[in-house]
Amino acid sequence: MYGKVRQNMSVQISREALLRAYRSMRTIRVFEERLHVEFATGEIPGFVHLYCGEEASAVGVCANLTNNDTIASTHRGHGHCIAKGVEVGGMMAEIYGRHTGVCRGKGGSMHIADLSKGMLGANGIVGGGPPLICGAALSHKTLKDNGVAVAFFGDGASNEGTTLESMNLASVWHLPAVFVVEDNGYGEATGAAYACAGTQKDRAAGFGLPYFSCEGDDFFDVYETARAAIDHARSGEGPVMLHVHLSRWYGHFEGDAMTYRKAGEVAEQKKDHDCLKKFRARAVAENLLPEGDMDEIDAAVADEVESAVVTAKQAPWPQDKDLMADVYARY
Numbered sequence: 001m002y003g004k005v006r007q008n009m010s011v012q013i014s015r016e017a018l019l020r021a022y023r024s025m026r027t028i029r030v031f032e033e034r035l036h037v038e039f040a041t042g043e044i045p046g047f048v049h050l051y052c053g054e055e056a057s058a059v060g061v062c063a064n065l066t067n068n069d070t071i072a073s074t075h076r077g078h079g080h081c082i083a084k085g086v087e088v089g090g091m092m093a094e095i096y097g098r099h100t101g102v103c104r105g106k107g108g109s110m111h112i113a114d115l116s117k118g119m120l121g122a123n124g125i126v127g128g129g130p131p132l133i134c135g136a137a138l139s140h141k142t143l144k145d146n147g148v149a150v151a152f153f154g155d156g157a158s159n160e161g162t163t164l165e166s167m168n169l170a171s172v173w174h175l176p177a178v179f180v181v182e183d184n185g186y187g188e189a190t191g192a193a194y195a196c197a198g199t200q201k202d203r204a205a206g207f208g209l210p211y212f213s214c215e216g217d218d219f220f221d222v223y224e225t226a227r228a229a230i231d232h233a234r235s236g237e238g239p240v241m242l243h244v245h246l247s248r249w250y251g252h253f254e255g256d257a258m259t260y261r262k263a264g265e266v267a268e269q270k271k272d273h274d275c276l277k278k279f280r281a282r283a284v285a286e287n288l289l290p291e292g293d294m295d296e297i298d299a300a301v302a303d304e305v306e307s308a309v310v311t312a313k314q315a316p317w318p319q320d321k322d323l324m325a326d327v328y329a330r331y
Helices: 015-039 055-062 078-083 088-095 129-143 161-172 200-206 219-234 265-272 275-285 291-314
Strands: 070-072 149-154 177-183 211-215 240-245
Touching: 015 055, 015 078, 015 088, 015 219, 015 275, 015 291, 055 078, 055 149, 055 177, 055 219, 055 275, 070 129, 078 088, 088 291, 129 149, 129 161, 129 177, 161 177, 161 200, 177 200, 177 219, 200 211, 200 240, 211 219, 219 240, 219 275, 275 291
Parallel strands: 070 149, 149 177, 177 240, 211 240
Antiparallel strands: none
16 A cells, blocks of 8 residues: 555655655756756856755645745745745746746746745845744734744854844744754855854754754655644744754855865765655655656656746746836835
8 A cells, every 4th residue: 555654653644745745856856957957058147046955845844834824935945935836837937037937027036936825935135034934923823824934044044133033033922933944054155063153952942942853855754843843833832943954965056166065075965865865765665655656757847847948938028117017115
């Protein structure tokens, strides 16, 4: 029988949910690897920050969220968008700066958003997301709609005053908020061991936040740990911190030579800590999913991303008349 995680796990995951999770992770991987190629052509405006290697974090967290829940992202936001259900074609068009993009070509990669999916946006400001989810969490609490708000941020952003102030505010106001530290070991090119004093666990304790930790190369670990953290916040018990340990495979931005990383570090991560390989191996070994089903998803995702690129390149650019559309205030 296919479709259930091993019996000693406290959270059972259906076959359909596992297939959705695998497809979401595979979509992020193929989407990002294709952007790595496309950005080198010079056709994509602005900066691009890739999420490869971190897929299980976004998907493991967002698999526990509903359409009513909200998230805020970082400058590395494509994975969070896809995990929250933002349409791939609209994302690709947005990254290409086209009028058919989810933000009509005005956001690009670093400011991509889709409020209809509860995705408050990627953010070019380091630590810009946590204050946003305090507002979203306050809305959920006030409306009593059972929603939670999730902020994804990196180890670098964990040092920002906005992040620390947001954790304090969420604790004081007892908000249904989840602070997800995606700790890939580097704040741009600075090692976390050098730049982050103390531990994330101690920082959470300083604001009275329960602390949860998981390994970001293991979807099942992220999923179960995130479920516990999100359930805590959703049940009215207040905000929490979820600390995800992971690694990014590409540079901080496209074009980053990564001279600050030791030789072979990325190759080792790809060999031993690929969340997709680990997911497939476990799914097959424990009869959770047939390998053929995952192969079919791989082929379908490749076609979807190829179609998104072709369509985006053919889509119209925003025009002068579009400049002031969707602007709330004029000066």
